[in-house]
Amino acid sequence: FFFHDRDGHADPFLTTFAYLEAAKRLGVVCHRFTECTGILVEGGEVRGVETSRGTIFAPVVINCAGPYAQFVAAMAGIEIPNWSERHEIMITEPVAPGVCPCMLMSFSGNYYIQQRPHGSIICGMSPEGRPVDFENKTTWQFLEKMSGVLAKLLPRTRGIRVARQWSGMYDMTPDAQPIIGETDVKNFYHSTGYSGHGFMLAPVAGKILAQHIAGRKPDIDFSMLDYRRFARGEHIMESNVV
Ligand SMILES: Cc1cc2nc3c(=O)[nH]c(=O)nc-3n(C[C@H](O)[C@H](O)[C@H](O)COP(=O)(O)OP(=O)(O)OC[C@H]3O[C@@H](n4cnc5c(N)ncnc54)[C@H](O)[C@@H]3O)c2cc1C
Structure with a gap:
């Protein structure tokens, strides 16, 4: 039995809309019902995304497509072992x-x-x-x-x-741990593979990747979550998944 006085719970439906409202207050524009159909890459660097509603040019693209992340990665020519x-x-x-x-x-x-x-x-x-x-x-x-x-x-x-x-x-992912960080395509990042833990990990995962992209030192070193760890056989097994 475990007790931790800082454990808690939050409603995922309410939290998701709260994130959206908070993001809007910070100037984020959310394109709903807009499917990413391609990743624009030029000279090994990301340039934007093709979508069902046209092209969006962007200096930085993050693949956070959850259960579809492997398909979005493949659009940039990158293979990740997610299922x-x-x-x-x-x-x-x-x-x-x-x-x-x-x-x-x-x-x-x-x-x-x-x-x-x-x-x-x-x-x-x-x-x-x-x-x-x-x-x-x-x-x-x-x-x-x-x-x-x-x-x-x-x-x-x-x-x-x-x-x-x-x-x-x-x-x-093969070790049930996320994939966070840079890819072989410059400025194209992953934030995927959260198995059954993505709701609780989302705040810190978003923060540390944003810090890294903004050129600041992330609060937590996440280099071990690089997707190339699987090819190197460096699995960090998480067995506590229901
Ligand atoms: C039954 C169940 C119980 C869970 N319980 C917990 C729990 O108790 N605690 C916990 O921490 N986690 C829990 N999780 C896991 C958690 O829900 C996920 O890890 C988390 O939602 C992952 O967030 P994400 O943003 O990475 O992906 P998602 O929430 O899946 O979001 C990915 C988004 O990308 C969009 N997308 C995909 N492909 C494209 C495309 N080509 N173009 C445009 N958009 C695209 C999708 O529509 C989706 O909106 C549970 C999951 C399930 C299924």
């Missing part, structure tokens, strides 16, 4: 506080379970095999298995209703 795995998750109707008194997470048991502040219990587990279908679909097999784990660990959840079930893609 994408579909993971399912579900949330129950709100129940009395304390039905799940603390966050439960087991790497050997393959589950995470937490009660949200409004009472719903959110939980997930890794899929069997590696579903790489890019379909954000859900399965009754997950529902059945996850409900069984929930009822076994937290007997008071027996009989409560599941409100919603959904899935998303984990952007995986």
Whole structure:
């Protein structure tokens, strides 16, 4: 059992829109529903991106395409060993506080379970095999298995209703650690491969890459997260992924 008094939680939906609003206040322009279809490279240096709505010239381009990062990297002629795995998750109707008194997470048991502040219990587990279908679909097999784990660990959840079930893609790398940093194309950067940890890593990952690009010393040295580590066989294995 672990307790850390600086651990916390945040709603990913609200947080994403909060990031967007904060970025807009800093002058960022967000082009929604605009697909990147090509990376412009000239003389080994990035020049911008081709998109479904035209060309955008840019002195710096960051590949942060999550589960599609390997395809965007390939647009610049760069190979990264990422693949994408579909993971399912579900949330129950709100129940009395304390039905799940603390966050439960087991790497050997393959589950995470937490009660949200409004009472719903959110939980997930890794899929069997590696579903790489890019379909954000859900399965009754997950529902059945996850409900069984929930009822076994937290007997008071027996009989409560599941409100919603959904899935998303984990952007995986061979050591389940991110790829952050420069590439063989000058000023084309990676920030990818966050597996099941990208929400909590996003603030620091964004900050250190921005510091590096702006020519400042990053708060944390991230050179070990270079994508060329895989070719060198320098894996930094992260086994704590559900
Ligand atoms: C079920 C589930 C539970 C999770 N739980 C946690 C958790 O508890 N804690 C945690 O830290 N992390 C968790 N994660 C992982 C976390 O959600 C991811 O690591 C994180 O969202 C990755 O962020 P990202 O910005 O790298 O990629 P994404 O959030 O996937 O964003 C990539 C974006 O790139 C866009 N894109 C892709 N290709 C193109 C293109 N060609 N042109 C234009 N845009 C493109 C996509 O549309 C998308 O908007 C979970 C993930 C799942 C699926």
